[in-house]
Amino acid sequence: MSHPASEALFERARRVIPGGVNSPVRAFRAVGGAPLFFTRGQGSRLVDADGRQYLDFVGSWGPLILGHAHPEVVAAITAASQAGTTFGAPCAGEVELAERVVASYPGVEQVRFVSSGTEATMSAIRLARAFTGRDLIVKFSGCYHGHADHLLVAAGSGLATFGRPSSAGVPEPFTACTRVLPLDDERALETLFAQEGGKIAAVIVEPVPANHGLLPQRPAFLARMRALTREHGTLLIFDEVISGFRLARGGAAERLGITPDLATFGKVIGGGLPVGAFAGPRHILSRLAPDGDTYQAGTLSGNPVAMASGIATLDALIREDGWRRLESLGAQLEQTLRPVLDAAPCPVHLVRVGSLFWLSLHEAGAPRTAETLPEGAAQRFGRLFHALLEDGIYFPPSAYEACFLSLAHTGADFEQLAEGLRRAFAAS
Ligand SMILES: Cc1ncc(COP(=O)(O)O)c(C=O)c1O
Structure with missing residues (x-):
């Protein structure tokens, strides 16, 4: 799917901002393609410059623990x-x-x-x-x-x-x-x-x-x-x-x-x-x-x-007893994703601590040291990232970045992610 408004902004950005971004990971270099420019955020949702809505698991890399624009x-x-x-x-x-x-x-x-x-x-x-x-x-x-x-x-x-x-x-x-x-x-x-x-x-x-x-x-x-x-x-x-x-x-x-x-x-x-x-x-x-x-x-x-x-x-x-609620949201996410990840065509392990989670593509599950991903895993992640994006789900644009939950996420959001992952795995 093309994103003409984001692409036009990125073209302009690259002329006046190094790499078109003010923080390198935003440039999508690890997954390929051009970054999206966003115009709005509300709760667990983002809207891009082309008016498309996304379910967000980045949360601006952590600050938005209550969701966007609380x-x-x-x-x-x-x-x-x-x-x-x-x-x-x-x-x-x-x-x-x-x-x-x-x-x-x-x-x-x-x-x-x-x-x-x-x-x-x-x-x-x-x-x-x-x-x-x-x-x-x-x-x-x-x-x-x-x-x-x-x-x-x-x-x-x-x-x-x-x-x-x-x-x-x-x-x-x-x-x-x-x-x-x-x-x-x-x-x-x-x-x-x-x-x-x-x-x-x-x-x-x-x-x-x-x-x-x-x-x-x-x-x-x-x-x-x-x-x-x-x-x-x-x-x-x-x-x-x-x-x-x-x-x-x-x-x-x-x-x-x-x-x-x-x-x-x-x-x-x-x-x-x-x-x-x-x-x-x-x-x-x-x-x-x-x-x-x-x-x-x-x-x-x-x-x-x-x-x-x-x-x-x-x-x-x-x-709002936020930390207890985030813990139970994390547990709910884990429960919802588990069957989909178990059925994935390649090893995908959910690593979670509270409201932080990561889909590890390491064969052996959750590593405790900074290991390099196995051969081909970064490319597999790139395909997964783009399939989710097409489906209206915004994941961190790198296989090494963790995802963030907020109090604005709901069980329905987790169902949507599970469905998106199921479709992405089926297409891969
Ligand atoms: C653990 C940790 N320390 C420090 C920083 C740097 O923070 P900032 O990007 O606000 O300078 C980050 C940024 O992601 C971080 O994750």
């Missing part, structure tokens, strides 16, 4: 913006959202707001380095923490843990203080800590890794990480940009019963407006300027419109 969020944004969009000075909304974060997340006494997840992780790492007086950081292969230089790192060859830049424009010395380890491997962590433990400022991890498919970790691995970091005076940073306020009110930390030293947030905390945050106990956060010597700032940080959107989102989730 009336309370829209009303809060409207009211706040009518009173002035930004003051560059404190406003009550910052205090109100910070109080909700402190009341929700284990071990958090103070929060600093920023405008993206990238800023949140970048700033949390600066703070951890300042607090510990150490330089090294550890990240895990397959976890994404935004595009700051020292976090855009791939593992070195073989068993080497030395980080190599995974993007052009990142000088080797910038990643020299980053170590990269495999997920799901206590031994690798123990070995690194035995060698360099006294120099490691922070270990940063997505407690439920959701950027290389969905890779739920063994609780014992995360518990060992917590114990080792504590033993060596290293800060443990949970990057909860996806999982925070999505998997539970207290994020993955609450679900796993593990309290990190610092946590980073994004996506849900802004309810669809640009908000990020990093948070932790007062004795660490007080190292930030103006109380302390660690500089961090932002012109639009904590602006009243973004704060109002985050507050309205969290309040609706709390009032």
